[in-house]
Amino acid sequence: MKIIVFGAGSWGTALAVSACSNPLAQHSVTLWARNATQASTMQTQRENTRYLPGIRLPPALTVISSTSVRCAGTPGSLNLAAEDELGSLAIGADLVLVATPMVGLRAALSQLRRCQMPVAWLCKGFEAALSLESFGLLAHEVQAQAAPDLIAGVLSGPSFALEVARGQPTALVAASAHAQVRQALVEAFHSPTLRVYANDDIVGVEVGGAVKNVLAIAAGLCDGLNLGQNARAALITRGLAEMTRLGVALGARAETFMGLSGLGDLVLTATGDLSRNRRVGLALAHGQTLQQAIDSLGHVAEGVYCARTVVQRAACVGVDMPISQAVVALLDGQIQPIQALALLMGREPTAELA
Numbered sequence: 001m002k003i004i005v006f007g008a009g010s011w012g013t014a015l016a017v018s019a020c021s022n023p024l025a026q027h028s029v030t031l032w033a034r035n036a037t038q039a040s041t042m043q044t045q046r047e048n049t050r051y052l053p054g055i056r057l058p059p060a061l062t063v064i065s066s067t068s069v070r071c072a073g074t075p076g077s078l079n080l081a082a083e084d085e086l087g088s089l090a091i092g093a094d095l096v097l098v099a100t101p102m103v104g105l106r107a108a109l110s111q112l113r114r115c116q117m118p119v120a121w122l123c124k125g126f127e128a129a130l131s132l133e134s135f136g137l138l139a140h141e142v143q144a145q146a147a148p149d150l151i152a153g154v155l156s157g158p159s160f161a162l163e164v165a166r167g168q169p170t171a172l173v174a175a176s177a178h179a180q181v182r183q184a185l186v187e188a189f190h191s192p193t194l195r196v197y198a199n200d201d202i203v204g205v206e207v208g209g210a211v212k213n214v215l216a217i218a219a220g221l222c223d224g225l226n227l228g229q230n231a232r233a234a235l236i237t238r239g240l241a242e243m244t245r246l247g248v249a250l251g252a253r254a255e256t257f258m259g260l261s262g263l264g265d266l267v268l269t270a271t272g273d274l275s276r277n278r279r280v281g282l283a284l285a286h287g288q289t290l291q292q293a294i295d296s297l298g299h300v301a302e303g304v305y306c307a308r309t310v311v312q313r314a315a316c317v318g319v320d321m322p323i324s325q326a327v328v329a330l331l332d333g334q335i336q337p338i339q340a341l342a343l344l345m346g347r348e349p350t351a352e353l354a
Contacts (some may be wrong), residue, residue, distance in 0.1 A: 001027045001094040003189055006108060008033035008063065008088055010041065010051040010299065011122050012099025015189065016159035016241075020058040021167060022191040030062045032089060039065035051299070055165045064089075071271055086111035095184045097155070101300045103125050105139055107148045107186055109338035113147035118184040120153050120176070124209030126309035135316065136309035138206045153181040153202060155189070156209045157260040160275075164194065171195040173261045175205035197260065204256030207247035212266040213277045213303030214310050214324050215239035218279020219270035220335055221330070235323065236270050242321045246310070249317040270274035277303035285337050286328060324348060 005016045008031050014093055016031040033039035042048050043063040046056055057063070061323045066085060086108060098108045098121040112119055112251035120145075137145070143152050153176025164170050173186035174196050182198040189197040199205055218239065222231050242264065244257040256262055269275045280301050283293035295306060307328045314321045326340040335343065 001025070001184075002030075002092060003027055003095045003097065003188055004030045004032065004090055004093045005099050006032045006089075006095040007097075007099030007104075007122075008038060008048060008051070009099060009101075010048075010161035011159075012097065012275050013048045013052050013055075013057075014165040015097065015099070015122070015155075016061055017052075017055060017058060017165045018167070018191065018194055019188055020061045022194075024191060025187075026186065029060065030064060030093075032086075033063060036065040037116040038045050039063050042240065052165055054164065055162070084111060087114055088094075090115050090117070095120070095188050096269065097122060099123075102139070102302060102306070109143050109150065109152075112271050113150065115147075115150060117148050118178070118181040119147075119151070119178075120155050120174070120181060120185055122155055123302070124156060124206070125213060126210050126313070127310065127316065128305060129312070130322070135312040138203070138210065140206060146286070151178045151181055152187070153178065154206060154209075155185050155196075156205050156265070158264040160268070160272060162274060167193045169193055169195075171260055171264070173197050173199050173205055173259065175199045175202040175261070177202060199256065199261070201253050201256045203250055204240040204247050204252030205261040207250060207252055208243060208257055208262040208265055210302070210306055211239075211243040211246060211310055212262075212269050213301070214283070214307045214327050215243070215266060215303075216269040216275050216277035217281040217284075217301075217307070217327050217331075218323050218340075220275075220278035220283075221285045221327075221340065223278075223335060224282040224285025225341065227341070232271070236266060239270070239280075239323050240266055242319075242323055245319045246314050246317070246321065249319050250313070272329075276301040280304060290331055290333070303327075304331060319334045 005012045017027050019027045020029045096119045100108050102123045102125040121139050125141050129136045157172035174182045176182050186196045222235050240317050276297050280293045310324050311328050326343050329335045330340050
């Protein structure tokens with residue numbers, strides 16, 4: 001397969017490395033970096049020192065940027081319109097991956113709107129609301145507006161980029177309404193160290209990927225306050241209930257949340273030391289400000305940016321999400337960490353499955 005990955009952050013780089021390293025396939029993989037200097041350094045040094053230091057890039061992986069493509073002498077390349085650049089680069093690919101954060105997804109999909117081959121995104125979360133009168137959208141809803149004719153889907157599931165790049169065992173979910181997209185993702189990434197399962201419930205997979213980031217902030221807060229393992233188990237379990245209620249209200253199947261993109265991703269992000277969202281909660285519990293916590297990461301923590309949208313969408317469909325609401329109040333500075341605990345523990349008794 002010919003695969004192109006747009007976005008040379010940690011996750012885009014890790015999947016590009018994984019696809020190139022598959023001993024059962026001979027994929028041609030190109031990784032596009034927005035920054036020309038970064039692309040040049042990666043191509044010559046064979047390492048993404050900013051996002052995945054210590055991981056060697058396979059010899060077969062080609063790293064390019066806008067500048068490197070235009071200087072390659074391709075006929076007409078100097079005249080590529082900026083708004084069509086990604087679409088032009090994707091010509092001839094069998095699979096296109098968008099590895100930008102949520103904030104960059106709409107622009108990337110707009111450039112790929114004429115692409116005829118399968119397109120998949122890797123980001124997890126909600127897009128920020130475009131106005132005060134609107135709420136943010138899940139990735140497939142963004143695609144429906146920005147590039148409605150695309151054959152598209154998402155690759156998600158419990159995964160830290162570093163472990164995937166190292167070739168440590170991982171399982172992911174390829175979700176799309178289109179069998180062609182699911183099959184392309186399985187063919188591209190299924191390997192002896194990476195299992196890819198197909199799922200047609202893209203709503204459920206995306207809700208799981210978005211909400212688990214918010215719940216991981218709460219889990220980090222729980223651990224940072226030394227509340228104990230009983231508290232962490234309760235938080236993860238009740239968080240899964242919140243996630244499932246919202247997903248079902250938005251049209252997902254409940255069983256999806258018992259799988260990799262629901263329970264699996266939640267457990268990993270809420271407990272793993274590599275989780276950026278969990279580290280935000282830990283930092284807040286230790287007295288750092290939100291800005292200090294974000295600055296210390298050096299990477300995007302999607303839960304910080306989509307927490308409010310999660311609560312807004314839940315309110316619109318009449319779903320109660322007390323843990324997510326407490327996280328929003330904490331991020332907004334309305335309450336202190338210990339007050340968030342008091343809010344949750346002080347709620348009225350209710351039936352577990354209500």
